[in-house]
Amino acid sequence: MAGQPVQVLAVVGSLNPTSVTRTVILHAAERLRSDGCSVDVLDLEKDSLPLYNPDTAYDAPGFDQLQGRVERADVYVLGTPDYHGSISSAMKNFLDHFWREFAGKLFATIVASHEKGLTVTDQLRTVARQCYAWTLPYGVSFADEEDVRDGQVSSEALRKRLEMFVRDVRTYGALLARQRRADLEGAEPCPGAAGELLAAEWNHFSFDQKGYRVMGGQRGLKSAATNHKDTLYIRAPQRRLTGANGENGNRKTGRSG
Numbered sequence: 001m002a003g004q005p006v007q008v009l010a011v012v013g014s015l016n017p018t019s020v021t022r023t024v025i026l027h028a029a030e031r032l033r034s035d036g037c038s039v040d041v042l043d044l045e046k047d048s049l050p051l052y053n054p055d056t057a058y059d060a061p062g063f064d065q066l067q068g069r070v071e072r073a074d075v076y077v078l079g080t081p082d083y084h085g086s087i088s089s090a091m092k093n094f095l096d097h098f099w100r101e102f103a104g105k106l107f108a109t110i111v112a113s114h115e116k117g118l119t120v121t122d123q124l125r126t127v128a129r130q131c132y133a134w135t136l137p138y139g140v141s142f143a144d145e146e147d148v149r150d151g152q153v154s155s156e157a158l159r160k161r162l163e164m165f166v167r168d169v170r171t172y173g174a175l176l177a178r179q180r181r182a183d184l185e186g187a188e189p190c191p192g193a194a195g196e197l198l199a200a201e202w203n204h205f206s207f208d209q210k211g212y213r214v215m216g217g218q219r220g221l222k223s224a225a226t227n228h229k230d231t232l233y234i235r236a237p238q239r240r241l242t243g244a245n246g247e248n249g250n251r252k253t254g255r256s257g
């Protein structure tokens with residue numbers, strides 16, 4: 001693969017110490033590494049994250065470091081168990097801490113489920129859409145005992161599915177990362193989803209007295225809720241604006257460097 005390696009953040013969204021989601025995420029991480037990707041594993045059982053609170057989350061110990069890991073990634077490989085047809089609370093909590101870091105990047109999903117995990121996969125796709133991220137057109141799902149045994153991927157079906165997944169994460173992750181960089185550098189007249197969103201934020205945001213970053217005309221909401229169309233409220237007073245390579249951005253032009 002030419003150019004810089006695809007940066008993958010692989011998230012284990014189960015707090016179960018003997019999680020099968022972890023087994024599969026680690027298998028995928030190993031395969032991605034052997035295919036030339038740079039993989040950072042965020043295991044929420046070990047790197048625990050307090051429950052998201054918009055007033056305290058961004059000042060919490062360890063948040064800056066976590067944000068750096070999230071910003072660095074081109075692709076998020078998200079692994080979660082199926083809990084009542086939904087994503088785990090650990091995964092939801094992780095996702096709630098971020099959004100603009102996700103814009104223009106790729107979500108690739110793995111679900112542990114006895115029911116194919118379709119509703120869970122759809123929820124992750126919904127989050128991606130809300131955050132202007134792309135998704136693979138399919139997800140991986142697998143069942144404990146059937147596909148994973150004794151801490152190993154045990155079925156040929158899952159192994160094959162993961163080979164396709166790894167190939168697509170590497171290939172489409174690289175394509176999207178390259179395009180996203182071009183978008184952020186303003187190389188094209190229309191900057192696309194990520195460039196549009198970030199350039200708009202660079203140009204128009206300001207802070208209110210409580211440190212909420214405000215974009216658009218209205219103030220008043222204190223939540224971290226986002227409305228991408230008109231107004232963005234993000235409690236992130238000191239969060240750096242960074243370009244494609246992590247460098248500080250120029251707020252006036254929206255260009256990095």
Ligand SMILES: Cc1cc2nc3c(=O)[nH]c(=O)nc-3n(C[C@H](O)[C@H](O)[C@H](O)COP(=O)(O)O)c2cc1C
Nearest residue numbers: 014016019020021081082083084085112113114115
């Ligand atoms: C609270 C809870 C709810 C669950 N709900 C479902 C469900 O709706 N459908 C399903 O197939 N499995 C469900 N499961 C089973 C887990 O998805 C399954 O055991 C999974 O393999 C656990 O993954 P882990 O070992 O990575 O934590 C549920 C488990 C728990 C603890």
